[in-house]
Amino acid sequence: MIGISVLLSLLGAVAPAVSATNNLVGRAIRPDPPNGHWIDTWASMPQLTEPANLPPAPFNQTGTVFVNATIRQTLHMTVGASQIRLKISNAFGLTNLPITAVTVALPVNGTAGIHQVQASTLQKVTFSGRSDISIPNGALAVSDPINFKIKPQSMLTVSIYLATGQTTNSITSHPGSRTTSWWQFGDAVSAPALTVSDPKTQSAAHWYFVSAVEAWVPRSTGTLALLGDSITDGRGSTTDQNNRWPDQLLARLQKNPRTRNIAISNLAAGGNRILADGLGPNALGRVERDILAHPGVKYVLVFEGVNDIGTAAPTVDAQAAVYSGLTQAYAQIVTRIHAFGLPVFGATITPFSAPANFTGQPYSDPEREKTRQKVNKWIRESGVFDEVLDFDAVLRDPQERKAQAATPQTPQPGPPPTTSPPPTTTATVPPATSSPNPYHEAVVEAPTSAPPPTTNPRSPLLKPLPPRLPHPHPPRHSPQPHPLAPSHPPFDHPLAHQPTAPNAIVDFDGKNDPYRPINWSTRKKVVTTALYGLCTMSASWASSSYSPGTSQVAARFDVGEQVAVLGTSPIVSTAFVINPSLGWRWTEYFTGILQLFVLLLGVLFLDESYPPVLLVAKARSLRHSTGNWALHAEFEEWDVSIVELARKFLIRPIQILCTPICFLVALYASFCYGILYMQLGGVPIIFRQLRGWAPLPASLPFLCVFIGAILGCAANVYNQFLYNKAYRLAGNRAVPEKRLPPMMVGSVLFASGQFLMGWTAAPHFHWICGAELSR
Incomplete structure (x- = not known):
């Protein structure tokens, strides 16, 4: 509101x-x-x-x-x-x-x-x-x-x-x-x-x-x-x-x-x-x-x-x-x-x-x-x-208490005049129109001029009220946003004496409310998405960044060489922290520094975007600013028990996974992730174990994977422009078949590249073959 x-x-x-x-x-x-x-x-x-x-x-x-x-x-x-x-x-x-x-x-x-x-x-x-x-x-x-x-x-x-x-x-x-x-x-x-x-x-x-x-x-x-x-x-x-x-x-x-x-x-x-x-x-x-x-x-x-x-x-x-x-x-x-x-x-x-x-x-x-x-x-x-x-x-005339000098005042505000009298002339007043009804207001039409709109956000129409005596309805206060709420325009609500009825539910102010994350500016959306992506990357990094140094870790702690998790982090490469001058410990040090940096960015620049949490913060602020303690978000009406939490977070995911569409999508995604991790895991094997490269050079082929990812993103952006054009030509209807051409070409190239990467892994093939095909 x-x-x-x-x-x-x-x-x-x-x-x-x-x-x-x-x-x-x-x-x-x-x-x-x-x-x-x-x-x-x-x-x-x-x-x-x-x-x-x-x-x-x-x-x-x-x-x-x-x-x-x-x-x-x-x-x-x-x-x-x-x-x-x-x-x-x-x-x-x-x-x-x-x-x-x-x-x-x-x-x-x-x-x-x-x-x-x-x-x-x-x-x-x-x-x-x-x-x-x-x-x-x-x-x-x-x-x-x-x-x-x-x-x-x-x-x-x-x-x-x-x-x-x-x-x-x-x-x-x-x-x-x-x-x-x-x-x-x-x-x-x-x-x-x-x-x-x-x-x-x-x-x-x-x-x-x-x-x-x-x-x-x-x-x-x-x-x-x-x-x-x-x-x-x-x-x-x-x-x-x-x-x-x-x-x-x-x-x-x-x-x-x-x-x-x-x-x-x-x-x-x-x-x-x-x-x-x-x-x-x-x-x-x-x-x-x-x-x-x-x-x-x-x-x-x-x-x-x-x-x-x-x-x-x-x-x-x-x-x-x-x-x-x-x-x-x-x-x-x-x-x-x-x-x-x-x-x-x-x-x-x-x-x-x-x-x-x-x-x-x-x-x-x-x-x-x-x-x-x-x-x-x-x-x-x-x-x-x-x-x-x-x-x-x-x-009224600003120079007069009760009336203008040149034209009579009338209580009938109307549309602005299409013409104005010359400055040196006196405006003529149309004759009065007689009315048989004694209750018709003044019959003179709207004044020929009026004060121009003020540039002050609060027009002179608004007169501040003097301090009030005790009143059965408390005065309103300007609501202040909750300190944990995102920095958006302040919101307001009816007076404190609004009835505390069951419908006193705080919601967004319509579909165009700037407080809704979907209405954030493009810049804010881009920054938020980038921060979420950075958080995801840092999580993958932490789970797999030590993989290139597993041999050193195994030797230090007398354990077998096991790569626990291979995520996307090798694309960034950790070779610079596993060379002999730094050692494997710096891999973990750098991971901790990166996590702290990402945490600070998130705390400083990442706004809450989950609507129920936003509405709870808004309702809390409005309760304090209006004194109406009946105001609440619909999310606050949920009296969640341990059983409900278990059902929601433990049983419901299994139920969703058992649906045919979800199961098939999850199966396909698992296959794709398996192929991805197989490729990322194959790079150290090919260049370190088969070709005998040192840890630092053996990590450089990941740069080829990184370049390939950039090229793939560029292809997706270009295809999105083509899809948008087809969408408009179809009368703003979805045309999913227009997304197929790059997928068809990409699937053939990806399968061929995987096959040839394995075929050229032997040392007697030039190393450039495996590096280029890894893209």
């Missing part, structure tokens, strides 16, 4: 820019696969559809909507997955919602707001094995899991067909979709494109009935849930462009390997308030439904309050009541969310004051501005929130 500080830095950095039917085979799977959990990769806040946002005629008949109609809508995914499922909501319907058929597909070119889909990706959606479902009023339906691959920041098209429609005008939707949806008569859920030439086919920027898309992801992946109003819902953003400030935050999260496992669940609605219902239930009343009832939430951001201030009367008493109510409500929201072990971020309220000659900002009032300042001061200094995101500090 990434550090909260990293997530907050990214939040701070994004604020300035706040700106063919035959393939329709339902592939529902059950049960869920192991080692994962469901999270929202997309979600929206269900709302009661206002009359102005109901579908127009003919899709809205008297008392019934969407009769014999297909609704096709595109949704912006946040994280990728290979399995998804849908949630269909009838939260505000007064009658049952009869769903006849649902499909999912990828839109053409991955474009938002279009009606065309990639026909090859169409899949049927089922609910408990059936394609249709009737959802009672106030209820929610969850589809069966679907094998459907989505990528981060990609678009998903969901098509819903209602044969009989919903017999009420009280329906569930999310009007602030900022994404175009399409309606067509008839069952067109499996159609690659809708018939837009039909005048009855219509479109509008609303979402209906779909409330979430869940993704099956590793447990290290979680969701940042946003509790907000139109600022977060996307007021001021561009339709079908997905450039709300949460969308821009998502793009930044996906660029950072440490935060790619954070999804965003945008549970905001225009006009939403904290203390009273506006457009949708008040924030206090929807914490359970919109935050706690969603799976996989790991962080919560509360970014509301501007509508409570802006819709209250601009009097001292009314604004005092709003301040008192907001601060109490914030504390209540945090307390309820903390009970589920989730960290809560608080966001300051953005500026909304306008110049004296501008009337297009309905919230602008000195008394309301005082309340905003007081509320922001409380958010920053109370210590109720785990962290504070200071949107106010970023969006």
Whole structure:
């Protein structure tokens, strides 16, 4: 899990820019696969559809909507997955919602707001094995899991067909979709494109009935849930462009390997308030439904309050009541969310004051501005929130406390402007757009300029909290890596008050976690492999390096000449320590020096690479840094007994060896090692016993063996390049037959060389024959 500080830095950095039917085979799977959990990769806040946002005629008949109609809508995914499922909501319907058929597909070119889909990706959606479902009023339906691959920041098209429609005008939707949806008569859920030439086919920027898309992801992946109003819902953003400030935050999260496992669940609605219902239930009343009832939430951001201030009367008493109510409500929201072990971020309220000659900002009032300042001061200094995101500090004019001089402030962060006014001119402000709804936030579009992103890793959006008074939830500390853990980027975990539930298992932060050895840099992998190879070589050396001096050892201790083990070490040659000036003892001295050198290299530069041990070290560090002693690695749950150890390390190897494939491979490997050791053992016999060479010259033919090994490695590297090319040409499929040619040639050359080496061992053959053939 990434550090909260990293997530907050990214939040701070994004604020300035706040700106063919035959393939329709339902592939529902059950049960869920192991080692994962469901999270929202997309979600929206269900709302009661206002009359102005109901579908127009003919899709809205008297008392019934969407009769014999297909609704096709595109949704912006946040994280990728290979399995998804849908949630269909009838939260505000007064009658049952009869769903006849649902499909999912990828839109053409991955474009938002279009009606065309990639026909090859169409899949049927089922609910408990059936394609249709009737959802009672106030209820929610969850589809069966679907094998459907989505990528981060990609678009998903969901098509819903209602044969009989919903017999009420009280329906569930999310009007602030900022994404175009399409309606067509008839069952067109499996159609690659809708018939837009039909005048009855219509479109509008609303979402209906779909409330979430869940993704099956590793447990290290979680969701940042946003509790907000139109600022977060996307007021001021561009339709079908997905450039709300949460969308821009998502793009930044996906660029950072440490935060790619954070999804965003945008549970905001225009006009939403904290203390009273506006457009949708008040924030206090929807914490359970919109935050706690969603799976996989790991962080919560509360970014509301501007509508409570802006819709209250601009009097001292009314604004005092709003301040008192907001601060109490914030504390209540945090307390309820903390009970589920989730960290809560608080966001300051953005500026909304306008110049004296501008009337297009309905919230602008000195008394309301005082309340905003007081509320922001409380958010920053109370210590109720785990962290504070200071949107106010970023969006206001640095030279002014409350407003810019040239352009009115607006609480609507949007996409960055495409053009800027000349330095010597004053930016013009578009006229206000009237709205019949009193709860719509400021109607002025996004400001024409904003402070540029800071180069400081911690943006000015982040205001450090003052020292806290005793708090039921202890403050967090920056976790320090365990001293025995490899030197990788630090890891983090939820707050200390995270529930000590059985699922508090420490794991890698997704497949791209740099803490995983498979994700180490190429340089580190090469160094680690070389060190392991050096360790293996030194072990073989120690077991066989004295073999050239066995005659001296036998004479000294009056024993027979026995070569105990012949390993790869003669390739390096120990002739220099067995010549008469040094003697056989230096063979052992040098072996000890070599072993000590290899040991020091391993201790200094060889990092642990066994995943269970790494996770145990990570869990130990997190327990100390967070104070949550329930955190543990899965490996630590194993209560291993002596019997289990004996079964694992004594009996299991025998069982594995008895399997046909393992036995045959072991037999073949034994034969190859026998040939290798026979050759290495034959060199001293040929050149010392048969040819009568001295120990030093008799070891030099091993250099020929060493050269042959280098040539063989070079041939393998070249063949690997050829294999990689064949692999790509085969569509990234394995082509094992392409590895056979060098093996076939090498087997003939090896057998011939062994035969000729023995044939030319007699002294009357020139010594070069045996030396060269030993390669």
